[in-house]
Structures are given as C-alpha cells and as structure tokens.
Amino acid sequence: CVAFAKPAGLAGCGGTVLAMSVPAGITVDVRAVDAGVVELVVAGEVDLASAPVLNAAIKRAADEPGVAVLRVALAEVTFLDSVGLSVLVAGRNLAEERGLTFAVRHPSRQAHKVLGLTGLLEVLGVDPDEKPAGL
Numbered sequence: 001c002v003a004f005a006k007p008a009g010l011a012g013c014g015g016t017v018l019a020m021s022v023p024a025g026i027t028v029d030v031r032a033v034d035a036g037v038v039e040l041v042v043a044g045e046v047d048l049a050s051a052p053v054l055n056a057a058i059k060r061a062a063d064e065p066g067v068a069v070l071r072v073a074l075a076e077v078t079f080l081d082s083v084g085l086s087v088l089v090a091g092r093n094l095a096e097e098r099g100l101t102f103a104v105r106h107p108s109r110q111a112h113k114v115l116g117l118t119g120l121l122e123v124l125g126v127d128p129d130e131k132p133a134g135l
Helices: 051-063 082-097 109-117
Strands: 002-005 016-020 026-034 037-046 069-080 101-105
Touching: 026 051, 037 051, 037 082, 051 069, 051 082, 069 082, 069 109, 082 101
Parallel strands: 037 069, 069 101
Antiparallel strands: 002 016, 026 037
C-alpha cells in the first residue's frame, strides 16, 4: 500500500490524498516543493501494471487548488515502457489544458534513454542540459 501525501500549503490539503494497493514495483510520493509547485517522485517500474497508479497521481495532483507547476521526478525509475510514456504524455496534455506547467525532472539513465529514443525529452520538458540521474 502506498499513500500520497497532500502537498502542504494548498487549499483543502492535509492528511492523505490517496491510499491504494499498488502493483509491486512502483511508488509515487507527492510533495509540495514551493508555493504552487507539486513534484511526484516516482520509483520502480512504470509499465502496464503500474502505470495507472502514476496516472491517478498525476490527475489528482493536477486537480489540487493552487497548483501551477507539476513535476514528475524519474530519478528512481528502473523501467519505463510505452504505457508509462503514454501516461507522461497524457499528464503533459492535461496540464496544458489546465494552464499548468508540466516537466519531467531528473530521469534515470534508463528513463532518459527511452525518452530520448522516442523524441519525448523536449516534449516532456526535460532540461536539455540535465544529465540522466546517476551520472
């Protein structure tokens, strides 16, 4: 079971945003970084079985009042498949529809490689000067 902590300082926040049983291999920790900035720290494998967990976390974070920037940190991601990529693109599109800034931050070496091969580094807002996590 994993709990998503509500970002501090956002309207209506406090306690737990979402607690659910999740497939083995993924955790998503939702953190308030600054006023209006929420970061989802993803660890483990993002695949067909676990991608719905990330999708739900992105949607819930985007729904929180006061959020202006949504970041997804992938430094601890060990596997990222096409379903995971689809969730990230859908999250970016949702953020754009709501006028939010969306960015993938600190991709692991594996995630960086997949994002680069698919041409999604720029689309998902990865800083071009940022080296993959762990290098």
